[in-house]
Amino acid sequence: MMKTYSKIVMNGEKCYREFHEDTGFYGQTTLTEQELTEQLLLEITKEIIEIDNGEVDKAISTIPDQNQREIVQRYLEYLERIAESF
Numbered sequence: 752m753m754k755t756y757s758k759i760v761m762n763g764e765k766c767y768r769e770f771h772e773d774t775g776f777y778g779q780t781t782l783t784e785q786e787l788t789e790q791l792l793l794e795i796t797k798e799i800i801e802i803d804n805g806e807v808d809k810a811i812s813t814i815p816d817q818n819q820r821e822i823v824q825r826y827l828e829y830l831e832r833i834a835e836s837f
Contacts (some may be wrong), residue, residue, distance in 0.1 A: 756787065 756767040771780035814820045
């Protein structure tokens with residue numbers, strides 16, 4: 752079951768507290784918006800993908816056939832455009 756949180760604003764300060772729907776009680780921890788965001792991102796992130804463009808370019812340059820290098824480079828440029836559109 753997905754966790755739910757209540758947003759609590761006291762004196763203009765926002766904080767969040769987990770609400771347990773099965774028990775009807777709140778959790779003990781109060782989180783700032785930043786802390787909650789970081790926690791939720793950690794929980795939903797499946798994997799971290801790191802890309803080093805220099806390493807990619809170096810790997811492409813090792814492909815012996817010029818035509819195949821160009822095919823891979825064009826495909827990589829296509830993927831980058833798709834990623835930027837999100």
